Amino acid sequence: MRYLLTMISDTHTLFMQIHSISFLSKKYTPNVWMTVTILGIALVAILLPQLYDAHLDIAKAGTGTSGDPWTVCASGCDFTTLTSAFASSSVQNGDYLTINATYATSTETFPLTFNSKTSITLDCQSSGAIVGGTGTQKSIVMTASSTIQNCNVENVGISLNGAGSVIEGNTFSTSTTSTISLNSNNTTISNNTGIQHINASSGLTGITISGNTLETYAPNGDTSIINLAVAENISITSNTIRSYESSIKNLLYFDTVTSTLIQNNTLSYEISPSVQYPNGAVYLNDAASSTISNNDIILESSLGIANQANDGIRVINTATGKNVDATIEHNTIWLYQGSHTGINFYDDAGGSSGNITITANYNIFYNASSTASLGNGFQTSKNNAGATFTLTNDYNGYYSIGTQIQDNTSDGFSPTVGSNALTSNPYFKLSDASSSNDTELAPFSLYLDVNGTADIGNYSTARGSSFTIDDDCTVDYSSCHGTSTSIIANTAATNDTWTLAAGTYSNFAMTTTSRRTGSVTIEGAGASTIISNASASPIKLTGLDSMTIQDMIVQDAISSASSYTWTGLSFDYGGTSYNQTLALEFPSDGYAILVETDCNVDNLATFMPPSDGNDVSAYLGMGTDDYHIALTTVFGSPVTMIVPSSVAANQAAFEALGSCSTPAAWVNAAFAQSGGAYTYDSAAFASASITVTSGYTDPPVLAQVSSRIAGIQLIDTTNTTITNVTSTNNLYGISLEGTAATTVISDSTITNSTQYDIYSDSTSDNTLKNVDFTRASSTISGTGNVDVQFKTRALIQNTSSTPLGGVGLTFTSDDTSQTYSATTTDTGYTAYSGYLSAFTMTSSSIATTNGGYNPYAVSVSASSTYAATSTSFTLDSKNETITLTMIGAPDTPTFSSFTNTTSSIQATWGTISDAAYYTVSSTVPGYTSVTTTNTNYDFTGLDPATTYYFQIKSTNSIDLSSSFSSVTSTITDTPAALD
Secondary structure (H helix, E strand, C coil): CHHHHHHHHHHHHHHHHHHHHHHHHHHCCCCHHHHHHHHHHHHHHHHHHHHHHCCCCCCCCCCCCCCCCEEECCCCCCECCHHHHHHCCCCCCCCEEEECCCCCHHHCCCCEECCCCCCCEEECCCCCCEEECCCCCEEEEECCCCEEECCEEECEEEEECCCCCEEECCEECCCCCCEEEECCCCEEEECCEEECEEEECCCCEEEEEECCEEEECCCCCCCEEEEEEEEEEEEEECCEEEECCCCCCEEEEEEEEEEEEEECCEEEECCCCCCCCCCCCEEEECCEEEEEECCEEECCCCCCCCCCCEEEEEEEECCECCCEEEEEECCEEEECCCCEEEEEEEECCCCCECCEEEEEECCEEEECCCCCCEEEEEEEECCCCCCCEEEEEECCEEECEEEEEEECCCCCCCCCCCCCCECCCCCECCCCCCCCCCCCECCCCCCCCCCCCCCCCCCCCCCCCEEEECCCCCCCCCCCCECCCHHHHHHCCCCCEEEECCEEECCEEEECCCCCCECCEEECCCCCEEEECCCCCCEEEECCECCEEEEEEEECCCCCEEEEEECCCCEEECCEECCCCHHHCCCCCCCEEECCCCCCHHHCCEEECCCCCEECCCCCCCCCCCEEEEEEEECCEEEEEEEECCCCCCHHHHHCCCCCCCCCEEEEEEEEEECCEEEECHHHHHHCCCEECCCCCCCCCEEEEEECCEEEEEECCECCEEEEEEEECCCEEEEEECCCECCEEECCEEECCCCEEEEECCCCCEEEECCECCHHHEEECCCCCEEEEECEEEEEEECCCCECCCCEEEEECCCCCCEEEEECCCCCECCCCCCEEEEEECCCCCCCCCCCCCCEEEEECCCCCECCEEEEECCCCCCEEEEEEECECCCCCCEEEEEECCCCEEEEECCCCCCCEEEEEECCCCCCEEEECCCEEEECCCCCCCEEEEEEEEECCCCCECCCCCCEEEECCCCCCCC
């Protein structure tokens, strides 16, 4: 206001000056009016800038540059609408327009064109300005090299009709339908959110779609979210693309494209498509030079229609003579249905299409459903004999996938799975509170650093090596990585350290893998870490080297574990062998099929190979159910089905199951269970005229195999270290089996074993170091020995049980091979020795003398005060303490009384407990030194009234003497006076 008043005051003064000049002009000269005119022009030049710069509702006019743009808003700007801006001759090619928050899109005229002006930039500057609106979809037609950025867009269809157009940083409303149409080359759509559809005209090149969130909520007549045809040099990177609309079949649909990059995207069906064959989240038809890498592709989690089939990536060749190729690497594809396929490639039936070359490495095909073993990793159908199909694949992960490569060809193209494929759980971050990282691999995943550097799947990071398991923690993948020891069994790798916090855990078993040869440390928190299982060894290691187990309790494995093996099953009936599974894309004939729910092909997921010795312990009902045999057909192929009695009690119940037809032959309770053991009913097979197919084990055997269990079971291991472990209440405390070698078990306790504390059938030697165990409750049946070592110490004291410090001593084994020298402290104790060999347990003897070390001698050297001493003992227990008593000189006696006469003196002194005799020295003639075992001595033949002097000392049994007492005198009696 002060500025405005000053401006008015200055203006008033100027007008007064003009008025004075006018008055003078009448008096002096007619030319003064020209001067007035000039001053008026000067006044306008002064006032207008001040008016614009004053704090009034009048904006300064722009110049169209990014630093001084044209402005568009409801009032006070250069323009109130974009239509008026583009119509203005002031707005030129290459100009920059900003749209302010008060811009009223309702006043806009649509369709909005740029009036043939190119290189225009429309920037809402994230002001909240809305372009578009409700009602029918609005249209914006962009020109060459133009940009729309940082705007809120509602219900708009934007057409990029000029080369080099850019749509960047805008927020599209998902509650309305906004689409983008690409009609020119070298266009860019980046860092926008809420786009529903993108489509393109044919024949384009240079399409970049990057960093966007595309979410389709409305059909809008499209069946794909991004649809490109007859295009080249396409880049689709770092986008999140989700379908919330059932009419969407493909998330990306590319037809007749060349040089396509699809990378670092997240593609997901949030709602199932409503068609039976959506044909792929990524659909590439007649596409050459495609690269699809580092994407997360999540298929629909539920069926949108019965028997629906879908693919993560579909590559199809339909053009005559055209070759297509794709590099598909580092993708993670989530499958949920039996009819889902990760990568499907094929050619058009009946045509003459060209070759298909697929390079597919480092992908994850992940069965994310609760149903085990479903879907396909790859699927291929080769329909044209003249075409060449090539599939290069390795380091792909197939987790719980029913068929790794479903090969539907029959002309010699038979792709095989790469030798470095994985089938283990990749372990995504599914156990923490966050859902935003569900497609990331946990830091212990074996899909990380799979060949030293590369990772399988989309997520990439360096694998960790130190992990914590806590049974009641909140998993965060940093301070706590899991709650179950199953993670250790499945993912521990060489040089890992796994810490088990205080808690109670289930058993785990570890064996060698390509990533785990040994050198894994498993450490607990001491007695508060407990691993327990009634029917399996708490810890079982097989074939591993340099493993370390420490600071925990293993307990309660008291029941022998049972496993089951089954010979291959194939039966002949009516002249037909019911084993024809090769036609069903199995690796060979002879697979038997386990029925777990019904006969729907999506639910047939467990297959027993034709070989013998199949481990079927995990089969449904094993150990409790009877098993029926049904000879039936699947897709026209005769097969043998195994039917648990809990699934169908009899043939009628089987036929009532979904998709289960009447079998050609049926044997009820073909393998009958009793007490966990199975009996083959050969009579029932003979009665049904069913025979075992030639070449198969006859009769077939379903065998129960009992195996030993132990607190810690080591099979064919080397250099295992077990420290501070308590094994209690187990069938076997520690079991050393096969070639288990150079095991060192130290400072541990084995107690309350049902059968054996130590069991060894190993062909190699092992060592117990200071282990508390019961020797008599141990057995050695192998050629390998068990060397038993203990620590020991000494306590040195004198005969008064006073500890003696500074005393040197030596332990020596009987064969002198083991020695330990030490000196006592002021407590009288030595430090514990190192591990000293005590005895050797062999198949022929477990006696403490076996090995020649026992008995041990402990020798103590003499000192100026004490005599040397020694003892022998048997070293046979943990932390044994040997007590030795050193004998020193006895105490000095003192005279207690003298009994005198005129001619004798009887000296009496106190008893010294360890004195063997006493020596009295005196001035009595003839008695200068006398010895006695008594505590008194009579001196006779003395002169009356004479003073005599005495001293005394004691001597013990080893001739150590005390010092003499101090000199004591006494006087013989004086004779009575004569009358």
